[in-house]
Structure formats: structure tokens, C-alpha cells
Amino acid sequence: MPLPLQPYKGARDFYPPDKRLQKYMFGKWREVAERYGYEEYDAPILESLEIYQAKTGDEIVNEQTYSFEDRGKRQVVIRPEMTPTVSRMVAARRQELSYPLRWYSIPNLWRYERPQRGRLREHWQLNVDIFGIADSGAEYEIIVMVDDIFKTFGADSKMYEIRLNSRQLIDQALINYIGFSSNESRALSHLIDRKAKMDKSKFISAIDDLVSPKARASGKVEKLLALLDIDNLDNLPAMLKLHDSALDLKKMLRQLNQAGIKNTLFDISLMRGFDYYTGIVFEVYDRHPENNRSMLGGGRYDGLVGAFGVTPLPTVGFGWGDVTLANFLELHHLLPQIKTETEIYAVLLDDLEKSQAPIAKLRQLGLDLAVDWSNRKLGDQIKTANKKSIPYLLVIGRNELKNNKFTLKHLESSQEITGSLSELANHVIEERNNLKNKQ
RNA sequence: GCGAGCGUAGCUCAGCAGGUUAGAGCGUCGGGUUGUGGACCCGAAGGCCGUGGGUUCAAGCCCCAUCGCUCGCCCCA
Secondary structure (H helix, E strand, O other): OOOOOOOOOOOOOOOHHHHHHHHHHHHHHHHHHHHOOOEEOOOOOEEEOHHHHOOOOHHHHHHOOEEEEOOOOOEEEEOOOOHHHHHHHHHHOOOOOOOOEEEEEOOEEEOOOOOEOOEOOEEEEEEEEEEOOOOOHHHHHHHHHHHHHHHHOOOOHHHEEEEEEEHHHHHHHHHHHHOOOHHHHHHHHHHHHOHHHOOHHHHHHHHHHHOOHHHHHOOHHHHHHHHHOOOOHHHOOHHHHOOHHHHHHHHHHHHHHHOOOOOEEEOOOOOOOOOOOOOEEEEEEEOOHHHOOEEEEEEEOOOOOHHHOOOOOOEEEEEEEHHHHHHHHHHOOOOOOOOOOOOEEEEEOOOOOOOHHHHHHHHHOOOOEEEEOOOOOHHHHHHHHHHOOOOEEEEEOHHHHHHOOEEEEEOOOOEEEEEOHHHHHHHHHHHHHHHHHHO
16 A cells, blocks of 8 residues: 555645745735734644633534544644634733733634635634724724735735624614514524525525514514615614614724725625624625635624633634635735745856855855755756746856856846855845845 | 535646557656756656446446545534
């Protein structure tokens, strides 16, 4: 039996070009998060089972996670998401941390399920959370940051849209305005979340299955359907329109608009799967017809830190997966040509031993340099540099060693410059800095 | 977990109705003589046709199972 060459189902190998792309994406994520004053944290990939049971449904814990019993009989889960972990960390130091607390992380997460487009078993996710702010300024900051990240990747606002809703508004609508029980309301909100995927008659019959015959008879279903057709806050019935949650949403949309973010919309059917959200929720959709899906989402969850037995802490956060981001960038042609880190390929022609001094010198001067020790013909060595897309070529042969003057060739443009090692190094470093400033 | 489609060289795929030693392009490696690459020409390596079983004189092709991939569903972190 030959050994398998494929990575484990739903997981990925990162060959250098893949890793370069990942570094690029993570780099932009970090850059923007830090520009907003967020600090990076990390945590173990293993967590004890209990911390998931408090907040999520049983199915997620039992069927959609990698879980096992360790040798000490502890129930262990490979983390499927970061929110419980970060809540745990904050709760553990609830008293000593100072608020508002702004944290981010890019954890590796695992879920046990069938892989499909945009959803693998293994993925990485940018997680950003702000703790300690009850005011909607927290949501505002988070959404502005998300938008900023898109812009930093080169996207324009036509490529995506930001949809907003409020859990409080939904509760108010389903329970107080229409009059469903809280059980019916919870079941209905999960159903409404799937509305876009179902055709209308199927959706209606699914509603009928969920609600009591009495509710059906009293016209509540019609009332619900009418409500779900509303796509503008101003068209809500008065009782809802004047509710705090609707006013908050309206203010949020206005503020975003003032910040130049106009690709927003109110989507009353937007739920987010989890029950832990307590206020405004949002998702960003790709507008590309081939990928018309939610790429990231988040919202306010004020109860989770408190679930660890400490004084509750208002929190807003979001998670953004690397797979959905990569799909988006690819589809919208936003992937840059990402070069290898190596800047110089040193080709040795004559005396390998005497060539070591200039190579060491260039590295001391701060250059990333790979050496071809193969002693092959010059042309062959150049071909290798070319294939590795290393930008500069340095030839070290007897002439160079004798005169202590070297020639650096930029392979793409075929331009050559000649000079001392430090002159060449300065040139490369200058070009490197120019490139960085452009990005 | 459920349903559908697909598995032939590193990659993209051909492969006739089941009929001898399984093909192309790209890529890789080598060559086209002296210290300058990308083009072009020549050549080579590389496949138990995903795996196991079955039907048949004969299976890459048909049947069953299994694994994997893709797309839906469920669920969505």
C-alpha cells in the first residue's frame, strides 16, 4: 500500500505560493486591525468541551466538532470557533483588564462536516472583538473597520454589500408585534434565516408546521409574511419603527452613510445562526453573481462573558474566514502577484570557496539571498532563478572576485547595475522600500 | 448525516461500441559546445486508468463496494 499523498480530508497543504497568499491576506488583516488599535492575542487550539455547551446548540458540539477524550478522561474539543475562547480569556481577567478592550486573532479552526465551496474542515479566521462598550459606537467602529479591510484589499463598494438587522428588533416583531410565543419565535428566526434559499410556498408551509393552529387561524402568519417583505426601516409598522432597536439601526445606517459607506442595507431576514447575539447583527455579502454568499458576519453578544460567572460585559465582534476571502479576491481579480521573499539569486561560476565572503557580506547588509551551489552552466542557473521568480541575479566569477565589483541583474527588465557590494545592497533595499510604500 | 456528479501522467484533459505494448498539450529534467534566462528545436523521465472485488475469452470503459474530489441539503463558527 503506497502512503497517501493527499492532505487529510477538508484540510489544506500550504505550498510556498499558497503560504505567500496567506501571508499577504493575514498581513492586511493585521495591518488594518492594528490601525484601529486592536491587539493580537492567541490561545490553545484545544478547549474543554464545557465552554461550548453553554452557548451553542447540541448539534454543533456533538456532530460538528472534532472532540475526543484525553488520557486523563477529560472531554476535549478542537476549537471550532474563537468566540467562546476569547470570552473565557476575558472573563478570567475580567477585573484587571481595562476597557474598552480591543483584541484580534487569526486562529486556525476545525469543524467536522462535509467540505464544500468556501467551507473546509480546516480554516483560519480573523476574529475581532471590542469589549466593554454598550453604545452603538462599537458596532459602528467594527463595521467601518470591515469596510476598511475590503478597501485595503483593493475592493470597491460595488463588489460587496453590508446587510444589517437587529436581534432585538426581531424579538420585538415576532413576540410583541405579532404575538408568537418565545419558543415559536426562536424556531421561526432559524427558519427566516433560510428564507432566501427556499421558494415561497415551501417557506410558507414550513412556517405553518412551526406555529400553533391557533396562531395560524388568527392571521399571524400573514402578518409575518407582510413584515418580511419590508426592506426599509421607514416602512415598518409604527410600533416597531419607534422601538429603540429600530432607531439604533437607523442611526447606524445614517452614520455609516456619513462615513461614506453606502453599500448597506436593512435585511429583516438576517439572523445569524447563533442564539447568543443580543443586538445589531451584520453580514457582508459578495455581489458577484457566482459567489452570492455571505462572506463574514458578526454582531453584538452582550451575554457571553457573563456566562463564565463574572459581571457581564457588552461585546461586539465578527469573524472572517480565509477561504471566503480568498474566493472573493480571486473572483474579483484582486489577487496581486506575490513574489518570493528571496531577493537575490547568487550564481557562482568559478571559485565556490572564495565566493562565500561576498555572499556573507550581502546577507549582513540585510538582503535575502539564495545561492546556487550546483556549479552548472550560467544559463542553467539563470533558468532556475527565473523559475523561482527571484527578482535579482548576482553573478560571482573570477572577474568579479578579482575587481571586487559585481553586477546585479534585474531579471524581469534585464537591467544591470555594477558596483561595490554595499552599493548594490543599497539599490535593492531602496527598491524594496519603494515597493512597500506602493502597496 | 442525506442526495447528485466525477476519479486516466505533477496539471488540464483525450481515449472508440468492452479488443493487442494507454495518448496530447502544459509543466519537470537533459541536450542545442566557451560567462547571461524567458522564444524556438530535439530528447527523456513520469500512469498497476483512485482502491478492492465481480461479470467476460478480453475491462480505463460494464456491475458492486470503498476511499477521495465537486456541487447541493442539514448546519453555519
